[in-house]
Amino acid sequence: MSRRAEIIRRATEVFERQGVNRTSFEDIAQAVGIKREAIYYYFKSRAELLLEVILPQSVALLNNIRLIQRTQLSSREKLHEAIRNHLDSFNPNYLEMSVALREDHFFGGDDRLTELRLTWQNYDRVWSELIAEGQAVGEFRPDLDPKMVAYGILGMCNWVTRWYHPGKDVTISDLIETYFTMIADGITGGIGTGPDIPGD
Amino acid sequence: MSRRAEIIRRATEVFERQGVNRTSFEDIAQAVGIKREAIYYYFKSRAELLLEVILPQSVALLNNIRLIQRTQLSSREKLHEAIRNHLDSFNPNYLEMSVALREDHFFGGDDRLTELRLTWQNYDRVWSELIAEGQAVGEFRPDLDPKMVAYGILGMCNWVTRWYHPGKDVTISDLIETYFTMIADGITGGIGTGPDIPGD
Numbered sequence: 001m002s003r004r005a006e007i008i009r010r011a012t013e014v015f016e017r018q019g020v021n022r023t024s025f026e027d028i029a030q031a032v033g034i035k036r037e038a039i040y041y042y043f044k045s046r047a048e049l050l051l052e053v054i055l056p057q058s059v060a061l062l063n064n065i066r067l068i069q070r071t072q073l074s075s076r077e078k079l080h081e082a083i084r085n086h087l088d089s090f091n092p093n094y095l096e097m098s099v100a101l102r103e104d105h106f107f108g109g110d111d112r113l114t115e116l117r118l119t120w121q122n123y124d125r126v127w128s129e130l131i132a133e134g135q136a137v138g139e140f141r142p143d144l145d146p147k148m149v150a151y152g153i154l155g156m157c158n159w160v161t162r163w164y165h166p167g168k169d170v171t172i173s174d175l176i177e178t179y180f181t182m183i184a185d186g187i188t189g190g191i192g193t194g195p196d197i198p199g200d
Numbered sequence: 201m202s203r204r205a206e207i208i209r210r211a212t213e214v215f216e217r218q219g220v221n222r223t224s225f226e227d228i229a230q231a232v233g234i235k236r237e238a239i240y241y242y243f244k245s246r247a248e249l250l251l252e253v254i255l256p257q258s259v260a261l262l263n264n265i266r267l268i269q270r271t272q273l274s275s276r277e278k279l280h281e282a283i284r285n286h287l288d289s290f291n292p293n294y295l296e297m298s299v300a301l302r303e304d305h306f307f308g309g310d311d312r313l314t315e316l317r318l319t320w321q322n323y324d325r326v327w328s329e330l331i332a333e334g335q336a337v338g339e340f341r342p343d344l345d346p347k348m349v350a351y352g353i354l355g356m357c358n359w360v361t362r363w364y365h366p367g368k369d370v371t372i373s374d375l376i377e378t379y380f381t382m383i384a385d386g387i388t389g390g391i392g393t394g395p396d397i398p399g400d
Binding site for chain 2: 019131134149
């Protein structure tokens with residue numbers, strides 16, 4: 001790993017563990033085992049380093065959901081793919097997603113974070129469009145507000161960073177199928193509609 | 201309002217605006233218009249003040265969901281009441297809930313926050329029980345993990361603190377009905393099952 005890549009990796013871990021606002025260059029330098037000044041050679045500010053950690057992942061999420069939107073899949077299948085895209089990104093990049101979804105760095109007014117905010121705004125918008133499109137073609141019930149539905153799904157998925165521990169009992173695949181089923185069909189769905197086999 | 205109550209109120213606002221970890225007694229004193237030392241007369245530490253802000257609300261949430269669990273309502277109705285209980289608490293106490301749901305204060309290891317953590321752990325547990333009980337009586341589909349379902353619902357509801365603005369377009373009542381419908385019946389629910397009237 002290059003020195004630059006190592007700084008990004010260790011910064012990600014420290015950001016995730018103690019929060020961006022509680023992390024100094026000194027903390028990151030200690031984690032890498034170099035002097036604080038050496039980090040300034042690569043990164044001018046904490047915001048710049050934070051962007052390196054979370055922007056690539058955020059942009060990938062947006063690009064992928066745009067691809068999903070443009071496929072010929074049914075709206076139901078697009079919903080599944082969009083949930084998969086979102087939750088899968090926790091798999092190799094759990095720390096990055098976890099840091100990205102903390103709101104504490106949004107308290108700061110750094111202009112360099114504008115690109116990040118725009119990426120997430122666009123991502124939210126495509127989600128709302130996916131729901132509205134599904135309603136327009138008659139696959140999703142028309143009586144729900146697309147934006148509220150989109151934020152509901154994203155909330156369900158994003159809350160994962162608050163309780164999920166990679167490698168423990170629950171897998172990301174379990175989460176994808178459970179949350180897709182909940183959102184698509186509901187937790188009362190399918191009751192009484194399956195084959196009724198007396199004595200089975 | 202008593203001086204003590206005013207400190208709690210202003211502290212809530214400042215915690216919500218800039219995050220607990222970025223808030224000093226000095227900030228709160230300024231918001232109240234008193235000297236920093238005057239706050240120490242009422243509260244020994246930031247953790248103690250934080251507890252005053254969020255513990256009552258958290259305990260009320262837990263007590264209410266326990267009452268809901270013990271009613272004779274159907275599991276579907278209990279689900280509705282539990283979602284209502286949770287989201288309604290954002291209505292008069294949006295700031296308190298918003299502060300309670302931030303994770304930044306959980307980074308600290310203060311023992312005084314143990315009661316708060318236990319309250320939320322119990323609350324999560326009752327939610328899982330509600331789902332499992334609904335599965336046991338055959339009202340909810342049995343193939344979903346109760347804990348994953350519970351965390352999914354809570355995530356959906358808690359994410360509200362990240363996008364919802366009290367008093368703007370969406371009301372808490374809208375949220376309760378939308379999220380209940382999504383969770384109970386899914387967003388594809390009801391499609392194609394209504395009366396099919398040709399030419400209508």
